[in-house]
Amino acid sequence: MGDPRKCKKKWIGPRHPWRKDRLVEEMRLIGEYGLRNKREIWIAQTMIRELRHKARVLLALPLEAREKVEKALLERVYGIGLLPENATLDQVLSLTVEDLLKRRLQTIVYLKGLAKSIYQARQLIVHGHIAIGGRRITSPGYIVKRDEEDLVDYYPNSPYRVVQQTTAQKK
DSSP: OOTSSOOOOOOOOOTTTTHHHHHHHHHHHHHHHTTHHHHHHHHHHHHHHHHHHHHHHHHOOOOHHHHHOOOOHHEEEEEHHHSOTTOOOOHHOOOOOHHHHHTHHHHHHHHHHHHHSSHHHHHHHTTOOEETEEEEEEOOOOBBBGGGGGGEEHHHTTTHHHHHHHHHOOO
């Protein structure tokens, strides 16, 4: 299982971290998606980079050799919710970091209207008020799968759930 103190790094930082266009784009993403730091952007960039790399490798293989692996990759990308069901490898190559940032739990909580701002969404998640299918999730960077998206709601014991129910009964 491995030593928990020797965990593997999930991201690769930029080659040129001080380029102005990169800094401006990273600050825009941090503000728009309510990220804590640039490492969260780099994690998303690394995940997208790996998916695109796998797609490029598959495109280089002969057709009969890539069928099974291509299907598995497209099912994974569909399950995450990045592409529609009948996607192609060319569409995997056109994925962006923002596509993945839209699938984070923090963004989905905000878009569903469970929080008034993207920053409040992060706070609700970290404090344990958000659950997926009744299971508490405390990581704002959790990538919500397509089938879990409808299950995102307040945790059953959360005071926010009680407030929401009483407000709905008054209407």
